[in-house]
Amino acid sequence: MARKTAPELRSARWFAPDDFRAFGHRSRLLQMGYAPTDWAGKPVIAIVNTWSDANPCHAHFKQRVDDVRRGVLQAGGLPLELPALSLSEPIVKPTTMLYRNLLAMETEELLRSHPVDGAVLMGGCDKTTPGLTMGALSMGLPFVYLPAGPMLRGHWRGQVLGSGSDAFKYWDERRAGRLGDQAWQEMEAGIARSHGTCMTMGTAATMMGIAEALGLTLPGASSIPAADAGHIRMAAACGRRIVEMVWDDLTPARVLSRASFDNAIACAMAMGCSTNAIIHLIAMGRRAGHPVTLDDFDAASRRVPVIANIRPSGERWLMEDFFYAGGLPALLQRIRGHLKTDAMTVNGRSLGDNIAGAEVYHDDVIRPLDHPIYAEGALAVLRGNLAPDGVCIKPSACAPHLLRHTGRAMVFDDYPALKRAVDDTDLDVTGDDILVLRYAGPQGAGMPEWGMLPIPTRLLKAGVTDMLRLSDARMSGTSYGGCLLHCAPEAAIGGPLALVQTGDRISVDVPARSIHLHVDDAELAARRAAWVAPPPRYERGYGWLFNRHVLQADQGCDFDFLETGFGAPVAEPEIF
Numbered sequence: 090m091a092r093k094t095a096p097e098l099r100s101a102r103w104f105a106p107d108d109f110r111a112f113g114h115r116s117r118l119l120q121m122g123y124a125p126t127d128w129a130g131k132p133v134i135a136i137v138n139t140w141s142d143a144n145p146c147h148a149h150f151k152q153r154v155d156d157v158r159r160g161v162l163q164a165g166g167l168p169l170e171l172p173a174l175s176l177s178e179p180i181v182k183p184t185t186m187l188y189r190n191l192l193a194m195e196t197e198e199l200l201r202s203h204p205v206d207g208a209v210l211m212g213g214c215d216k217t218t219p220g221l222t223m224g225a226l227s228m229g230l231p232f233v234y235l236p237a238g239p240m241l242r243g244h245w246r247g248q249v250l251g252s253g254s255d256a257f258k259y260w261d262e263r264r265a266g267r268l269g270d271q272a273w274q275e276m277e278a279g280i281a282r283s284h285g286t287c288m289t290m291g292t293a294a295t296m297m298g299i300a301e302a303l304g305l306t307l308p309g310a311s312s313i314p315a316a317d318a319g320h321i322r323m324a325a326a327c328g329r330r331i332v333e334m335v336w337d338d339l340t341p342a343r344v345l346s347r348a349s350f351d352n353a354i355a356c357a358m359a360m361g362c363s364t365n366a367i368i369h370l371i372a373m374g375r376r377a378g379h380p381v382t383l384d385d386f387d388a389a390s391r392r393v394p395v396i397a398n399i400r401p402s403g404e405r406w407l408m409e410d411f412f413y414a415g416g417l418p419a420l421l422q423r424i425r426g427h428l429k430t431d432a433m434t435v436n437g438r439s440l441g442d443n444i445a446g447a448e449v450y451h452d453d454v455i456r457p458l459d460h461p462i463y464a465e466g467a468l469a470v471l472r473g474n475l476a477p478d479g480v481c482i483k484p485s486a487c488a489p490h491l492l493r494h495t496g497r498a499m500v501f502d503d504y505p506a507l508k509r510a511v512d513d514t515d516l517d518v519t520g521d522d523i524l525v526l527r528y529a530g531p532q533g534a535g536m537p538e539w540g541m542l543p544i545p546t547r548l549l550k551a552g553v554t555d556m557l558r559l560s561d562a563r564m565s566g567t568s569y570g571g572c573l574l575h576c577a578p579e580a581a582i583g584g585p586l587a588l589v590q591t592g593d594r595i596s597v598d599v600p601a602r603s604i605h606l607h608v609d610d611a612e613l614a615a616r617r618a619a620w621v622a623p624p625p626r627y628e629r630g631y632g633w634l635f636n637r638h639v640l641q642a643d644q645g646c647d648f649d650f651l652e653t654g655f656g657a658p659v660a661e662p663e664i665f
Contacts, residue, residue, distance in 0.1 A: 135205040201659065396456040491556070
C-alpha cells in the first residue's frame with residue numbers, strides 16, 4: 090500500500106484546519122512549550138504507560154517512557170504519554186481480572202479521543218498485556234507492544250528462587266512447621282530483586298511471549314530482562330518503529346490473521362504457559378475478529394510439546410536463563426514446523442523471517458523436540474457432566490498419578506470456609522480427596538486466582554505435596570499442581586458445580602479429556618430445583634456493570650458489549 094501523506098494523518102483533523110477548534114488545539118500545544126515544527130506534518134504517537142508507584146513490575150516504566158519518547162523523536166514523530174490503569178497483580182484486590190476489561194475500555198477510548206496516529210503500549214504485568222491489546226485492537230490504530238520484561242532471578246542462602254512458585258512451595262513448608270521466621274523474612278527480601286515481572290513462566294511471561302508470537306512486539310522483545318540495557322534499546326526501537334508503521338498504515342487488521350493466533354497457541358504450549366493464557370487469548374482473538382476456542386488449545390496441546398524448561402512446568406531454569414539461551418526467537422525456531430511462518434509482524438516482516446537464524450545456546454533451557462519437558466502441551470481441556478463448557482488443567486505441572494483419578498469431593502462455597510478447614514489439623518481429609526471451591530468464577534467473585542487451593546495442613550505434615558483441586562476460579566501462572574480451573578458454566582449462574590455436595594465421587598481422566606460427577610440425573614434434578622442463586626456481589630458501580638456483562642471463562646471473560654461483533658464500528662469523534 091502507498092505510504093500515507095501528512096494531510097492523511099488522523100491527528101491532522103485536530104491540528105491542520107484553519108478553524109476555531111484547531112486554533113484552540115494548536116494554542117494549547119503552544120501553551121505547553123511545543124512549537125509548530127514539533128507537530129506539523131508529523132505522526133502523533135501515544136505512549137500508553139501503565140506505570141504507577143504501586144506496580145513493581147513496571148517500576149522502570151517511569152524512565153523507560155523517556156526511551157520510547159527518544160525513539161519517536163528520532164523517527165520524526167511527536168510523542169504524547171497517556172497514563173493508563175496500572176493493574177498491579179500483587180497489590181490490586183480482589184483481583185486484577187475484575188479490571189482487565191476496564192483497562193481495555195480505557196485504552197480504546199484514550200486512543201479514540203486523543204489526536205494520535207499510532208501507539209506504543211507499555212505493559213507486562215499479567216492483565217496489562219491482554220487489557221492494552223484488546224483495547225488497541227478494537228480501536229484499530231497501528232500499535233507496537235513494549236513488554237516490561239522479567240525481573241532478575243531471586244536468591245536466598247545460595248538457592249535460586251522463582252517468583253510465586255517458590256513462595257507457594259516455602260509457604261507450605263512454613264505451614265507444616267519446617268521453616269522459621271528468620272528464613273521466611275530473608276526470602277521476602279531475596280525473591281524479588283529488581284524491577285520487572287515474575288521471572289517464572291507465569292502469566293506475565295506467558296502473555297508477553299504470546300504478544301511476540303502474535304507479531305505485536307519487535308523480535309526478541311518479550312524475553313529481555315527488565316534490568317538489561319538491551320531493554321532500554323528495545324524501548325527506543327519501539328518508538329522509532331511505530332512512526333514508520335503509521336506512515337505505512339500497518340494497522341492490527343493488516344498484521345493479524347488466523348495464522349497469528351494459531352502461532353500464539355503453539356508458542357504457548359511450547360512455553361509451558363500459564364492457564365490464564367486460555368482466557369486472555371480467547372478474548373483477544375474475538376476482539377481481532379479471529380475467534381479461537383478451548384478446542385483449539387486442546388488440539389494444539391496434543392501436537393506441541395513443552396520444550397521451555399522454565400519453572401513451574403520446568404525443572405530448574407527461570408526467564409533470565411531463557412533469555413541467555415536464545416529467548417523466544419530460539420524457541421519459535423525450534424517449533425518452526427508447528428508454525429505458520431508467513432504470518433505478518435509489526436516490523437513489516439514475516440514471523441519466519443524474524444526467527445530465521447535464531448539459535449539455542451543452552452539445550453537444557455530450551456529443549457530439543459525429541460527431549461521435551463512434557464510430550465504433550467502445557468494445557469488440557471476436560472468436559473463432562475460437571476463441566477459441559479470445559480474445565481482446564483496444566484498437566485505439565487501436575488503430579489502424574491493424579492492425571493487419572495477418582496476421589497471424594499470436599500466442597501466449599503467461599504474462601505474463608507476453605508481456609509478454616511485446611512488449617513484444621515483434625516480435618517477428615519486424605520490425599521485422594523478432591524477439594525472443591527465454587528462461587529469464585531467471573532460473576533461469583535470476579536474470577537480471582539484462588540484456584541490453587543491450599544493443601545490441608547494435616548496432609549502437608551504427612552508429606553502430601555499434590556492433590557486434585559477443582560474450582561471455577563483461576564490460578565496464578567506461577568502456581569502448580571493438580572488444579573482444575575475455569576469450570577464452566579460457573580456455579581454462580583447455576584452451572585453443575587453448584588450442585589456438587591461433599592461426599593460425591595468425581596472422576597478425572599486427563600488423557601481422555603473427561604470429568605464426571607457420579608450422581609444420577611434424578612438426584613441432580615432434585616438438587617437443581619432446591620438450588621438458590623447467591624445474592625449479587627455488587628449493587629452499584631463498576632462491579633455491577635461487570636456482573637451484568639461479563640462472559641464466561643470459555644468465552645474469554647470479555648464484556649459482551651465490547652466484542653467486535655456486538656454492534657457497528659464506532660465512528661471517529663466529531664470535532665466542532
